[in-house]
Amino acid sequence: MPHTILYARVSTTEQTLLHQRTQAERAGFKIDEVVADHGVSGVSTRLCERPEGKRLYDKLRAGDVLVVRWVDRLGRSYTDVTEVIRHFMAKGVIIKTVINGMVFDGATTDPMQMAVRDALISFLAATAQAQAEATKEAQKAGIAHAKVQKGKYRGRKPSYTREHIEQVVNLPEGMNTTDAARATGLSRQAVLRIRANPEEAYARVAKWEEHSA
Structure with missing residues (x-):
């Protein structure tokens, strides 16, 4: 059965983690599990290098939904963000953001929708780095x-x-x-x-x- 996992990257406080989950639930997400990295920089470490971030690569399966507050939780450089999103889309994972309700789905086959999706990913990744x-x-x-x-x-x-x-x-x-x-x-x-x-x-x-x- 598909799962919805919230990934959070927070500095130190449990209150901030709780706030991110509450915010996601208020946006309509039904969270099955929370995976969080504490005190880990998004600038100096890639998602696959973070203790809990690594687990996502093993846990997420086709049909699962990965929820993040915003794309900067996945990475803070253009390369990292685009690689992470495209990696999970290739696995059949749907990525959704709490802020602005963005959806990245690799199942899209329409050429125009794919072009718009990929352009949006590139834009948001560049914004995260800037x-x-x-x-x-x-x-x-x-x-x-x-x-x-x-x-x-x-x-x-x-x-x-x-x-x-x-x-x-x-x-x-x-x-x-x-x-x-x-x-x-x-x-x-x-x-x-x-x-x-x-x-x-x-x-x-x-x-x-x-x-x-």
Whole structure:
């Protein structure tokens, strides 16, 4: 019997994993199993190299559905994302995203639909890499700013974490603030602050992390 598996990549907190499952279920998915990697970078590791990501290659069978919050959970480079999606489609696995309800099905045989599907995969893969690079630069700028401000007043503790910032920065372009807040579990105000200045958001988090270290 076909299974629906949610794959999640989270930094450390179980709450974030729970949020991703809840978000998927609210979008109408009936999840049979959750496979999650904790504290694993999507930039430096491919899906097949992650402890739990490896299991997907053994577990998923033709007819199964692989659910991810967004394609960046599968990889953060153009090559990785396209290879992963095409690998599973070739096995007969259907890949679906929670955000925007994207569906990638290898059973498509109509030439026009195949062309549109493959073009969309390429576009989203390129977007995932561009967002990863933008996130990395924002992190560097934020950490550098925090070092300059070392010892100065840190202000109120931010209501978001590094992972929250990454989630906001990597949301699909054009997503409105209300939907972004629902997707990340943050308030609209927090989303607006992060979007307005990701570097400053990273700097605020870095200040508090340095103090707690």
